[in-house]
Amino acid sequence: xxxxxxxxxxxxxxxxxxxxxxxxxxxxxxxxxxxxxxxxxxxxxxxxxxxxxxxxxxxxxxxxxxxxxxxxxxxxxxxxxxxxx
Numbered sequence: 001x002x003x004x005x006x007x008x009x010x011x012x013x014x015x016x017x018x019x020x021x022x023x024x025x026x027x028x029x030x031x032x033x034x035x036x037x038x039x040x041x042x043x044x045x046x047x048x049x050x051x052x053x054x055x056x057x058x059x060x061x062x063x064x065x066x067x068x069x070x071x072x073x074x075x076x077x078x079x080x081x082x083x084x085x
Contacts, residue, residue: 006033 016025041047
């Protein structure tokens, strides 16, 4: 769907239809289209990644550690969702 022109082969659609309802397929296509739009808009205006995403496998910081100046700290687990609470 992100290729130009946006085409989805019948075989791909058929396989996806085995796992998702028609409404879910519409939502999936709309989400892919919005991401494609966002990525192309960012590229047109030379918007660079802000570094907010960091794969957990590469993140060596201790849990709850601040990322960079101005970023949020990891939120503590609410008491009601802790084991034994």
